[in-house]
Amino acid sequence: AEDGYRLWLRYDKIENAALRSSYSNQLQYIKVYGQSPTLAAAQKELVMGLSGLTGNTPRESATTEQASLLLFTRFTQPAQLTGITTDYAALGQDGFCITTARIKEKKVTIITANTDIGVLYGTFHLLRLLQTQQPIQAVQVVSVPAIQHRILNHWDNLNRTIERGYAGFSIWNWHTLPDYIDQRYIDYARANASIGINGTVLTNVNANALVLTHDYLLKVKALADAFRPYGLKVYLTAKFSAPVEIGGLKTADPLDTSVQHWWQHKADEIYELIPDFGGFLVKANSEGQPGPQTYNRTHADGANMLADAVGTHGGIIMWRAFVYDVRVQKHDEDFDSNKTNKNLPDIAAADRFKQAYAEFTKLDGQFRKNVLVQVKNGPIDFQPREPFSPLFGAMPQTPLAMEFQLTMEYLGQGTHLVYQAPLFKEVLDADTYATGKGATIAKVIDGSLYHHSLSAIAGVSNIGSERNWTNHPFGQATWYAYGKLAWNPNANARDIAREWVQQTFTHQPQAVQTITDMMMASREAVVNYMTPLGLHHIMGASGHWGPGPWVNNAGRADWNSVYYHRADSFGLGFNRTATGSNALAQYKPEVQAQWKDSNTCDERYLLWFHHVSWQHHMHSGKTLWDELCTRYQQGVDTVRRMQASWNSLQTVIDPERFHQVQQLLSIQEKEARWWRNSCLLYFQTYSRMPLPAGVEPPD
Numbered sequence: 001a002e003d004g005y006r007l008w009l010r011y012d013k014i015e016n017a018a019l020r021s022s023y024s025n026q027l028q029y030i031k032v033y034g035q036s037p038t039l040a041a042a043q044k045e046l047v048m049g050l051s052g053l054t055g056n057t058p059r060e061s062a063t064t065e066q067a068s069l070l071l072f073t074r075f076t077q078p079a080q081l082t083g084i085t086t087d088y089a090a091l092g093q094d095g096f097c098i099t100t101a102r103i104k105e106k107k108v109t110i111i112t113a114n115t116d117i118g119v120l121y122g123t124f125h126l127l128r129l130l131q132t133q134q135p136i137q138a139v140q141v142v143s144v145p146a147i148q149h150r151i152l153n154h155w156d157n158l159n160r161t162i163e164r165g166y167a168g169f170s171i172w173n174w175h176t177l178p179d180y181i182d183q184r185y186i187d188y189a190r191a192n193a194s195i196g197i198n199g200t201v202l203t204n205v206n207a208n209a210l211v212l213t214h215d216y217l218l219k220v221k222a223l224a225d226a227f228r229p230y231g232l233k234v235y236l237t238a239k240f241s242a243p244v245e246i247g248g249l250k251t252a253d254p255l256d257t258s259v260q261h262w263w264q265h266k267a268d269e270i271y272e273l274i275p276d277f278g279g280f281l282v283k284a285n286s287e288g289q290p291g292p293q294t295y296n297r298t299h300a301d302g303a304n305m306l307a308d309a310v311g312t313h314g315g316i317i318m319w320r321a322f323v324y325d326v327r328v329q330k331h332d333e334d335f336d337s338n339k340t341n342k343n344l345p346d347i348a349a350a351d352r353f354k355q356a357y358a359e360f361t362k363l364d365g366q367f368r369k370n371v372l373v374q375v376k377n378g379p380i381d382f383q384p385r386e387p388f389s390p391l392f393g394a395m396p397q398t399p400l401a402m403e404f405q406l407t408m409e410y411l412g413q414g415t416h417l418v419y420q421a422p423l424f425k426e427v428l429d430a431d432t433y434a435t436g437k438g439a440t441i442a443k444v445i446d447g448s449l450y451h452h453s454l455s456a457i458a459g460v461s462n463i464g465s466e467r468n469w470t471n472h473p474f475g476q477a478t479w480y481a482y483g484k485l486a487w488n489p490n491a492n493a494r495d496i497a498r499e500w501v502q503q504t505f506t507h508q509p510q511a512v513q514t515i516t517d518m519m520m521a522s523r524e525a526v527v528n529y530m531t532p533l534g535l536h537h538i539m540g541a542s543g544h545w546g547p548g549p550w551v552n553n554a555g556r557a558d559w560n561s562v563y564y565h566r567a568d569s570f571g572l573g574f575n576r577t578a579t580g581s582n583a584l585a586q587y588k589p590e591v592q593a594q595w596k597d598s599n600t601c602d603e604r605y606l607l608w609f610h611h612v613s614w615q616h617h618m619h620s621g622k623t624l625w626d627e628l629c630t631r632y633q634q635g636v637d638t639v640r641r642m643q644a645s646w647n648s649l650q651t652v653i654d655p656e657r658f659h660q661v662q663q664l665l666s667i668q669e670k671e672a673r674w675w676r677n678s679c680l681l682y683f684q685t686y687s688r689m690p691l692p693a694g695v696e697p698p699d
């Protein structure tokens with residue numbers, strides 16, 4: 001049955017017999033120079049992949065003379081092959097080179113790199129060329145990742161549940177670890193290696209300190225051992241209060257020497273078990289989590305203490321900038337009063353948008369060399385569309401890591417088809433103007449803009465215990481695209497979609513085109529049916545699922561929808577210009593210029609930055625109200641087109657996955673209507689204007 005377990009590593013037999021035999025002839029005799037678990041993994045993958053794709057099991061070749069596919073590193077390059085020169089210096093740690101050459105008139109294919117893991121990445125690349133049926137007779141590929149640490153963040157709660165997980169339970173079975181190594185762990189590592197992901201944070205940023213106890217560290221070690229051949233390093237979250245929670249100390253003050261010693265010993269204990277342990281990810285002083293501010297210390301004090309503990313072992317700290325805390329915000333010097341709505345409580349005036357920037361930019365230059373500040377792509381929280389976080393480009397002395405959310409908390413929660421690569425690209429390509437034109441976010445996070453050698457990117461994982469890993473078969477595409485973009489932020493979202501479809505579903509050109517088009521349209525569709533024109537954070541308060549523009553009692557002002565959309569009889573949107581919260585001032589003047597005037601503002605961000613009248617004249621010539629209605633309708637219409645497209649593929653797609661996606665699309669259509677109807681009926685109580693022609697009346 002096609003249960004999706006194999007992801008994009010299906011290796012099904014290629015239909016075209018001529019192509020099959022040409023691949024098989026070229027790659028029939030494999031020789032791997034050197035011995036290591038990683039090289040063994042590469043060889044095993046080749047045997048599995050080539051056998052499946054060509055129907056011919058490749059042989060292991062005893063001699064260089066006989067070999068046709070050669071795998072070696074700079075250090076194991078055989079003497080007979082000195083004629084083959086590779087620019088190893090350009091390949092770095094993880095890069096690889098695939099090339100064809102002649103040895104004594106015989107054509108050979110070579111995968112080489114500085115490291116074994118580079119060879120493994122090259123192996124997966126070659127297999128991808130076969131899976132996408134590319135010509136390889138004269139293959140020439142040099143590929144080097146732009147970002148050093150390409151990481152998944154698992155929000156695993158240590159009890160099989162996942163915070164914001166929509167694909168079953170956690171794949172970490174803490175109960176059967178350390179002695180039981182599920183094949184799924186290996187397949188997880190293979191899948192990640194195949195797209196260049198090289199790190200995984202096993203635990204939730206909100207998890208307790210249990211994972212740092214010795215018994216759990218043994219389980220972590222077992223996973224680290226299983227992942228190591230695939231170049232996947234293990235990281236953990238560090239609960240800031242761990243010294244109190246599990247260490248018996250009275251304080252977790254980062255400047256207290258007993259606390260510092262506790263962390264140093266803990267780090268030593270971890271590295272004793274896991275010599276290549278990656279380091280810690282920390283959520284501090286955010287949403288009730290403890291942190292250095294609890295002791296009147298700064299984020300830098302906290303991060304540096306942990307950085308010192310792991311630093312002697314080569315570890316890093318990823319300190320999250322996702323902070324908003326009523327108490328801090330109230331006392332922040334950046335606090336000012338919002339002029340558009342005097343009736344909201346204090347906190348509402350402060351604008352959560354501004355807090356991370358206000359707290360972190362002033363600490364620039366104070367962090368240890370092995371600390372990254374990890375920033376969510378937008379200033380609020382993984383909404384369908386956000387302007388980029390103003391922190392990017394604003395901390396020149398600190399390496400910043402990007403945090404994307406692959407799990408679809410605000411994008412339909414595992415039942416909607418939303419391919420996120422266009423969202424990732426929109427952010428990576430955005431120009432911060434931090435050093436003038438061309439200072440893109442990609443350049444901030446790959447370290448090139450400010451010459452940082454340390455660089456990282458994180459994706460909050462969307463996988464779980466579902467047989468197909470992500471529940472929605474198309475969730476796999478977002479995982480895949482994340483890895484590809486972490487490796488090369490300049491890659492193209494459509495190209496990535498196409499190659500994923502070919503590996504995952506079909507090679508039939510028309511079908512590939514149809515599915516790729518569906519994927520490429522899907523992100524704009526969800527923006528339209530949930531939060532068009534710059535609306536944000538108007539979902540239901542409970543579970544963040546479904547529409548809830550009316551929410552006004554979620555526990556605190558900045559969790560309320562009404563705080564964000566600010567609908568009134570005049571109009572809609574959050575004034576973040578100088579006459580409002582002035583969050584806009586956190587961006588460079590060139591960026592401000594794009595957004596500061598409600599008449600010229602990029603309409604994708606209009607209601608993020610402006611409170612405009614229902615009659616506001618949009619670029620289309622329509623009023624704001626009519627445009628809003630039209631967008632909600634367009635969102636629904638796009639989903640219906642996706643349904644029609646999918647239905648046209650019934651004969652091409654295997655019945656299991658065809659039916660699965662068909663059902664999911666019908667959920668998506670129903671929920672798109674639900675969003676449209678709820679939001680329009682709600683906002684209409686303020687606009688008091690009729691629905692324009694072409695917009696279906698709520699059913």
Ligand code: GCW
Binds near residue numbers: 155163206382544
């Ligand atoms: O998006 C919000 C989520 C929380 C999450 C938090 C964070 C892990 O609703 O579930 O907690 O962000 O990123 O810390």
